[in-house]
Amino acid sequence: MEASKVIHAIYTDDDVLMSAVKKVKAERYHIEEIYTPFPVHGLDKAMGLAPTRIAIAAFIYGLIGLTVATVMMNYIMIEDWPQNIGGKPSFSYLENMPAFVPIMFELTVFFAAHLMVITFYLRSRMWPFKEAENPDPRTTDDHFLMEIAVDGNEEALENLLKETGAVEISLIDKAH
């Protein structure tokens, strides 16, 4: 069973937050989540999060886009109806390729960009009408919130968090 009680520690400075994260990690507590109003550089490294693989996904999507463009134009312009349009050599794909490159390029970028964004939305569970998962509205403005699971060690953890410079510490019962 997952721990149903968590501690919310609130900080007002990203530098303090960073050193707090390092301290909490050093004490081997598990940080469930951190809410910040803006990207804090190096926070992912301090938390030990795995690097994103979205660039790899984008590269594959780009290849798919390139393939779609090539197959589409080869079918339309060369195989299905190889018309003579202004003397362009529509005998084979290669012979007429320079004319297709702008579309190949654009579709590669289109697929890479859009599918990557959609992947990002899916993986981070973002969509319209999605209920916000914000534990404290102040974290969208100027407060930083660290959420740590507790398992019968509230007091030690609370003391540690106080030491790290948390301005507010509260025990939250997550049971629903």
Add this chain to the structure above:
Amino acid sequence: MYTFSNKLKTFSFILMILGALGVGYGFMTSHKSFEEVETLLAEESHHGGDHSVDASHDAHVSDSAHGEEAHAQVDEHKEHIEHVQHQIANRPWSALYVAAFFFMMIGLGALAFYAIQIASQAGWSPVLFRVMEGITAYVLPGALIVVAIAVASGTIGHYNIFIWMDPEVVAHDKLIQGKSGWLNIPMFALRGLIFIAGWSLYRHFARKFSIAQDTAEDKSNFKKSFRIAAAFLVFFIYTESMMSWDWIMSVDPHWFSTLFGWYVFASMFVSGITVIALITIYLKSRNFLPFVNENHLHDVAKFMFAFSIFWTYLWFSQYMLIWYSNIPEEVTYFITRFNDYKLPFLGMVVMNFVFPFLMLMNADYKRIPWFVVMAGLVILFGHYIDIFVMIMPATVGDRWFIGVPEISAILLFAGLFIFVVFTALTKAPLLVKGYPFRKESEDFHY
């Protein structure tokens, strides 16, 4: 302070001596008499399976698609032999010129990159400034050599690179006559000297202010170097464009292209950045640059990656616009290249685009020195081929080969380049001391 290791110095001298010998050999073997060329051509057509000498001559005549009359054929035959004779004589000149231009353009590309770093007040690159300054030391001798070879080919030589220098050709050529206000040797030399004077003056003062800033109490030298960098970039973009018309585009005086200056710029810029990366990695491996780390390498490699793509964009834009409209007076440029230079013409797209694109896309790979070195060597070789394909079709036509004259010329100028650049590197400490962004650059982290 950097000390020029004796090993490297000897190496550069060996390159220069080997190169000079090969270049001399190239010049000595390129003067073929009329009869020699005649037998050479006859032999070549024998290899093609044609056993009749007369028939092979007829084939040449029909190749050039001219008069059908019998006595005209004799003239055609003579003209053809003379044409080939001239092409063979052109080869060592062009080989020398291509290599000279290639190394000059590395220095000039690095100079432009350096000026941009200063004018944009980049925070990551100041630790590399001394490496860049070392490379730009080659601009003055290198560019003078390029102009000297160009002018010599029209005065000492027999108009071996630029046919517009030949008064006899101009007399029969209305198109070149129309351009002779721009294309004439005195003006060509004068323009060349003005370009070189401007570039070298900037290089001289930039270096002077950079060294003066090391011990200065205030930032006045930094401000001065910022101002002259901005002024130089304006001067550079005009003169670089004109330089590309003069030194490269005018080998095909019947042809012109509007984005040619940009195209040559992209080539020199990416080569310059690549050499900055290679020399940085070399010096780092010898422990002369303890303040340079993989983050700096990552940024330089990103520039190599991005400007390889920029080069491809311009290469393709020029090619595709001309291919698409297929206007006879401009498309001949690509037809000769496509027919006679298929492998280098298409191979350089692979080396300058596909290879660096796939190799340098991954962020982790850009931080691995040997990976950047491998990609950089391919990029440099690709851009040598790029210059080769710009010059050679106009001078030696289908008689091209990358043999002794070409490789020797590369060795000669590579040796000179190494000697000049590494000598310049010994002249000042490898870290800019008083430059305002030095600290930021040392702590640079990506």
